[in-house]
Amino acid sequence: MTDTTKPIINPRDLELDHWTQGSFFESRDAAFGALLGLKDLGIGYGEVPPGKSGCPFHNHHVEEELFIILEGEGTYRLGDKRHAVGPGDILGAPAGGPETAHHLVNTGTVPLKYLSISTMAATEICEYPDSGKFLAKTRGPGGERRFRFIGRSGGAVDYWDGEPGA
Template sequence: MAEIRKPVINPAELELEHWQQGAFFESRDASFGAKLGLKDLAIGYGEVPSGKSGCPFHNHHIEEELFIILSGRGEYRFGPNRYPVKPGDVLGAPSGGPETAHHLINTGPEPLKYLSISANAKAEIVEYPDSGKFLAKSRETPGAKPVFRFVGRKDSEVDYWDGEPGI
């Protein structure tokens, strides 16, 4: 079991990591489920600036996600639809194919602040419908750093027996 440092955490007291990728993706965020002693739930806090998104449009094949909007306004892109979101809204992202792909976009003037809660599976496949990529990863234990992680595209697929000795 993860060491419980404190059974209560206020997101306003977290040390946030700031990152930016290109012109559209930017966030200040922190993961803190392990700090609460949780091993099967991942919990994060994010602050996304106006006009930005904290992640690419994606779907999970194994893990489910839940988002709780704390402040700000945005748009929840889910499958082929877009939904306006505001403080107090709870957003579901079930596992599945591209029909469950999702991401949040800050459409308001102030930071969009939210909690994200997800299953913390030992293995996961994530698809990125906008770019045609996928991510495969596995961990020895839930919440640990991946022991295997690969990002690629299906067009690099090979036959199951490709490269095997004696074939």
Template sequence: MTETQAPIVNPATLELEHWREGTFFESRDASFGALLGLRNLGVGYGEVPPGKSGCPFHNHHVEEELFVILSGEGEYRFGPDRHAVKAGDVLGAPAGGPETAHALINTGAVPLKYLSISANAATEICEYPDSGKFLAKTRDASGKPRFRFIGRPASDVDYWDGEPGI
């Protein structure tokens, strides 16, 4: 952020990235915490089309997330439960195990628009209960990724595997 730039962003002015994966996942979204000068708080805006989800069902071990539904309606899959959501609802996703896994699904007829706010941890582990995957990632002090790995526990190795002298 430059010294003359105000720490204000209107999501309507953001350049949104449109992406699609398979038949169920699709969104137009943008991350904009950095535009506000934030380093330790992630902020995003998303628009999910009817019948789609913007991310797989997952839980974080470090980061907490908060979602604010701006317009549309959907279903908040949280742990073993599903909750109807609408404009004005605020959703929490605490860090934890599969009991805090979450995903938003658009069950309405118009795009589901929401803000996502999260801790921007330097290191994170995520689990994906539906697919049995996990994600491990870390970044350096400047925010550049240092390590990112997606796998399944079945691919683990012994602690000493590959070490010199073993």
């Protein structure tokens, strides 16, 4: 433990970041694994308003995620299925292809509050099946961002493209 880490955190004490994107995405959330001294496990707390989602439908190729519903009701979209969820439900999002793509939508009348827990891979590829995007990213020691690229496969080039003498 360092001077900036704590052994215990209560979500009500977190300073939440409020953001919106378009008409469907909105959340008040905070990541706090590092505050607990964790390096390989990410932990977040989120509050999503009724009718909204905190992230696009996506799948991870390396990282696994777990969600614990604390308050509210929603729909957990996992692959091609949808599941009603509520307080006490624990949701798994294993690494894989589009069959493991997932996101939560608040279908209730009060904020959907949940914890998210994930492995913190040094290298990750995410896909977004609804929009055809992908994300490639790497993290260095301590979790700092080293590389991050979001794009679509339609912009692919040959392996040798642009190489001197190729």
